[in-house]
Amino acid sequence: MSHRLRQVQLLFGTAGVPPSTPRPNSVQGIHRVRTWGWTAWSWPLSEVLRWGIECCRSQAVASVQQVRLSVHAPYYINLNSDDSDKVKASRERILKAARVGWKCGGRHIVFHAGYYQESSAELTYSRVKGHLTELLNNLAQRGFGCGSGRKQQASGVSLAPWTSSWS
Numbered sequence: 001m002s003h004r005l006r007q008v009q010l011l012f013g014t015a016g017v018p019p020s021t022p023r024p025n026s027v028q029g030i031h032r033v034r035t036w037g038w039t040a041w042s043w044p045l046s047e048v049l050r051w052g053i054e055c056c057r058s059q060a061v062a063s064v065q066q067v068r069l070s071v072h073a074p075y076y077i078n079l080n081s082d083d084s085d086k087v088k089a090s091r092e093r094i095l096k097a098a099r100v101g102w103k104c105g106g107r108h109i110v111f112h113a114g115y116y117q118e119s120s121a122e123l124t125y126s127r128v129k130g131h132l133t134e135l136l137n138n139l140a141q142r143g144f145g146c147g148s149g150r151k152q153q154a155s156g157v158s159l160a161p162w163t164s165s166w167s
Contacts, residue, residue, distance in 0.1 A: 011068055013040025026058040034065045042070040043106060045097050059105030070160070071101035073111035079131040080114035080124045087131065090114075094135055094159070102144055102157050113161035132159060 017029035026043065033041050041062065043055070062069050074097070077090040098109045113128045136159060144156050 011040035012038040013042060013067070014038070015042040015072055016044055026055065027061050030058060030061050030065055030067050034067055039066060040068045040070065042072050042110060043101075043104070044072050045074055045100065055104035062105060068108075069101075069104070069106040070108035070110050071097050071104070071106035073097035073109060075112060077111050078114045078117075079128045080117060080119055082117070091131060091135060095138065098139055098144060098157050098159070099142075107157050108160045109157055110160045110162060128161070132161065135159060 013033055014029070017024045017026065018032050021028045021032045030041050033039075043058075059069065061067075074093050077093055078086055079090050081087050081090070094109065094111055097111065101107070101109050113132070114124065116124050119127070139157065139159075
């Protein structure tokens with residue numbers, strides 16, 4: 001029996017404009033990353049919102065330079081909160097990051113999905129997974145062609161939650 005291995009490509013990049021960039025802006029940051037041979041760059045969402053039209057230039061430069069773009073949603077997200085207002089605000093922050101990221105060519109929306117707090121790992125996983133499933137459906141209904149991993153459509157965005165554990 002033969003096994004076929006799927007080729008995996010690792011992308012290296014920075015979050016935000018590298019401090020060593022001579023004229024710090026998104027376009028120059030993408031050029032800087034590419035001079036190092038890296039092929040990825042992530043915008044903090046606050047920068048995307050502040051730059052506006054520059055993100056269109058950045059998208060064009062990234063395409064020419066063959067640098068993949070992602071957007072990092074705000075850090076204050078917790079899909080496992082017992083407070084329904086916090087969960088609602090967290091979901092809105094993820095949706096906003098996806099909308100803005102999509103407009104600027106960022107196809108991966110990176111975020112920290114939540115915290116255990118007093119919940120078990122199983123309950124936390126179940127809650128976060130449920131919210132992520134609803135968010136993917138919501139984004140797909142809005143025409144963002146969403147998915148995750150191999151299911152992502154080329155023209156859409158994917159949600160990329162970071163996970164970590166202290167156990």
